[in-house]
Amino acid sequence: MTATPQDTPDPALRDGEPGADVPGDRDAFHVFDTTLRDGAQREGINLTVADKLTIARHLDEFGVGFIEGGWPGANPRDTEFFQRARREIDFRHARLVAFGATRKAGVAADADPQVRALIDSGAPVVTLVAKAHDRHVELALRTTPEENLAMIRETVQYVRSRDRRVFVDCEHFFDGYAANPGYALEVVRTASDAGADVVVLCDTNGGMLPSRIHRVVAEVISATGARLGIHAQDDTGCAVANTLAAVEAGATHVQCTANGYGERVGNANLFPVVAALELKENRRVLPPGALAEMTRISHAIAEVVNLTPSTHQPYVGVSAFAHKAGLHASAIKVDPDLYQHIDPELVGNSMRMLVSDMAGRASVELKGRELGYDLTGQRELVGRIVDRVKERELAGYTYEAADASFELLLRDEVQGRTRRFFRLESWRTITDRRPDGEQENEAIVKLWVKGERVVASGEGNGPVNALDRALRAGLERTFPELARFQLVDYRVRILEGRHGTQSATRVLVTTGDGTAEWSTVGVGENVIAASWEALQDAYTHGLLRAGLQPTE
Numbered sequence: 001m002t003a004t005p006q007d008t009p010d011p012a013l014r015d016g017e018p019g020a021d022v023p024g025d026r027d028a029f030h031v032f033d034t035t036l037r038d039g040a041q042r043e044g045i046n047l048t049v050a051d052k053l054t055i056a057r058h059l060d061e062f063g064v065g066f067i068e069g070g071w072p073g074a075n076p077r078d079t080e081f082f083q084r085a086r087r088e089i090d091f092r093h094a095r096l097v098a099f100g101a102t103r104k105a106g107v108a109a110d111a112d113p114q115v116r117a118l119i120d121s122g123a124p125v126v127t128l129v130a131k132a133h134d135r136h137v138e139l140a141l142r143t144t145p146e147e148n149l150a151m152i153r154e155t156v157q158y159v160r161s162r163d164r165r166v167f168v169d170c171e172h173f174f175d176g177y178a179a180n181p182g183y184a185l186e187v188v189r190t191a192s193d194a195g196a197d198v199v200v201l202c203d204t205n206g207g208m209l210p211s212r213i214h215r216v217v218a219e220v221i222s223a224t225g226a227r228l229g230i231h232a233q234d235d236t237g238c239a240v241a242n243t244l245a246a247v248e249a250g251a252t253h254v255q256c257t258a259n260g261y262g263e264r265v266g267n268a269n270l271f272p273v274v275a276a277l278e279l280k281e282n283r284r285v286l287p288p289g290a291l292a293e294m295t296r297i298s299h300a301i302a303e304v305v306n307l308t309p310s311t312h313q314p315y316v317g318v319s320a321f322a323h324k325a326g327l328h329a330s331a332i333k334v335d336p337d338l339y340q341h342i343d344p345e346l347v348g349n350s351m352r353m354l355v356s357d358m359a360g361r362a363s364v365e366l367k368g369r370e371l372g373y374d375l376t377g378q379r380e381l382v383g384r385i386v387d388r389v390k391e392r393e394l395a396g397y398t399y400e401a402a403d404a405s406f407e408l409l410l411r412d413e414v415q416g417r418t419r420r421f422f423r424l425e426s427w428r429t430i431t432d433r434r435p436d437g438e439q440e441n442e443a444i445v446k447l448w449v450k451g452e453r454v455v456a457s458g459e460g461n462g463p464v465n466a467l468d469r470a471l472r473a474g475l476e477r478t479f480p481e482l483a484r485f486q487l488v489d490y491r492v493r494i495l496e497g498r499h500g501t502q503s504a505t506r507v508l509v510t511t512g513d514g515t516a517e518w519s520t521v522g523v524g525e526n527v528i529a530a531s532w533e534a535l536q537d538a539y540t541h542g543l544l545r546a547g548l549q550p551t552e
């Protein structure tokens with residue numbers, strides 16, 4: 001076959017770092033990311049080429065060793081990704097990996113268009129997925145066990161002959177090993193002897209538990225001497241544990257995805273895996289300083305895939321170091337280590353205190369400190385704040401999700417009086433359904449601002465929007481800062497469903513000014529009253545943030 005320009009790996013990726021085969025690297029531990037291939041197999045993720053390039057940049061910056069970019073030749077998007085990644089990304093840490101299958105049964109490797117596409121991608125590393133379970137060979141490939149071994153051997157040899165480094169993903173390895181260990185081991189030996197650098201044992205159906213993974217990995221190393229990797233799906237919720245168990249048994253290559261995205265319920269989550277290896281096992285698997293960027297990188301990738309970051313994700317979730325229970329806070333006041341497994345800053349996260357009806361004095365004192373109030377030694381004041389929080393939470397307020405409303409409550413107690421930028425005389429909303437079916441919403445607010453009575457009105461697409469506009473109209477002349485405030489999020493919850501439409505309503509509002517966001521809460525007999533209260537707190541907090549002093 002005549003050599004085409006793509007027959008050699010991209011020159012920029014060929015020699016030295018980052019490159020194809022780097023002398024000495026064979027012994028290094030591999031952090032292999034497959035967000036762009038297996039992660040993209042998650043329901044609900046639909047990445048453009050631009051999204052994939054952005055994620056690849058984030059992963060390279062984080063310091064993973066390998067980025068599996070997709071399956072070139074399977075779809076135009078993945079093919080284009082490899083062309084553009086080579087041109088547009090100056091990889092500092094990672095090597096780009098093209099994923100594909102072994103040659104088809106009965107077809108020569110160099111004549112199989114899917115295998116050619118792997119070479120044409122220009123990627124210096126190729127992962128070949130191979131069948132390791134004899135039942136799959138028979139039913140899915142519809143070929144003989146011997147032909148499957150030949151498919152693996154010849155495809156690895158062909159890709160090696162084109163100067164690519166090869167990893168072989170043994171699909172369904174653990175199930176195959178349970179059913180026919182002799183054949184599964186033969187697959188590993190065939191791949192390794194043909195020149196695969198790493199033979200990756202895959203728990204494709206994700207049904208394994210850590211003890212089994214540990215035992216099998218140890219047995220395969222002892223029977224074959226091959227360098228092994230692990231690829232664990234998360235169907236039992238054990239993918240991270242399974243990955244760590246494989247490493248403990250001798251695997252030196254871990255395949256993971258950012259935030260655990262992947263087929264069905266997902267893959268081993270990259271972030272807890274690398275954090276465990278670095279912080280618990282004391283293994284250096286990332287460049288120095290990378291771990292401290294982990295929370296930022298995790299959230300940035302979630303943003304690109306357009307999924308809300310999981311608040312409860314280990315290490316990087318916003319709740320990962322959030323403390324709600326009063327007893328915890330009282331110990332944390334003495335030493336944060338008493339209720340935290342690591343210092344959150346090691347992974348770029350931070351400790352947060354939550355104030356709720358489960359808080360005690362220590363929670364309020366620590367939260368006060370977080371907000372810039374020193375409440376040390378003020379037992380009576382702190383006790384009063386705790387009591388008010390518990391009373392208001394009983395009435396339906398929730399302060400753990402509304403820091404700004406809590407800060408106003410705390411400020412009022414510290415100052416011993418309530419001062420605001422405006423005082424409400426009354427508000428009214430009117431919703432009309434016209435005969436033509438259109439709706440009109442209007443609101444009127446009567447306020448006192450700096451000693452003056454202000455009457456303002458507003459129209460909106462709903463009564464709350466009209467009320468918000470009327471409030472802004474009444475205040476904007478005195479407080480032009482309000483123009484910067486934007487409603488970022490608005491959530492309504494009915495508190496006592498059993499009362500139907502008469503239930504109490506809680507509204508949570510998040511407001512931003514382009515530099516920060518803050519959340520406020522309101523509770524009322526209806527959604528408009530609750531919204532008014534949350535909006536009032538939102539504007540008050542925003543004006544305080546802007547450095548203004550309340551007068552009313």
Ligand SMILES: CC(=O)SCCNC(=O)CCNC(=O)[C@H](O)C(C)(C)COP(=O)(O)OP(=O)(O)OC[C@H]1O[C@@H](n2cnc3c(N)ncnc32)[C@H](O)[C@@H]1OP(=O)(O)O
Nearest residue numbers: 071073074075101102103104129130131140141171204263
């Ligand atoms: C466990 C994993 O997640 S592996 C990754 C799976 N990812 C994907 O499937 C996403 C991308 N896939 C695709 O776009 C398509 O499936 C393609 C382009 C790869 C193939 O499409 P098609 O040619 O239409 O085949 P189809 O998807 O119906 O079936 C897969 C074929 O690959 C064969 N195959 C499956 N595994 C292997 C293997 N390890 N080695 C060789 N051939 C294989 C199957 O036997 C089947 O062959 P057949 O077409 O002769 O029946």
Ligand SMILES: CC(=O)C(=O)O
Nearest residue numbers: 038169171172202204
């Ligand atoms: C290769 C792969 O994604 C799997 O076996 O799950």
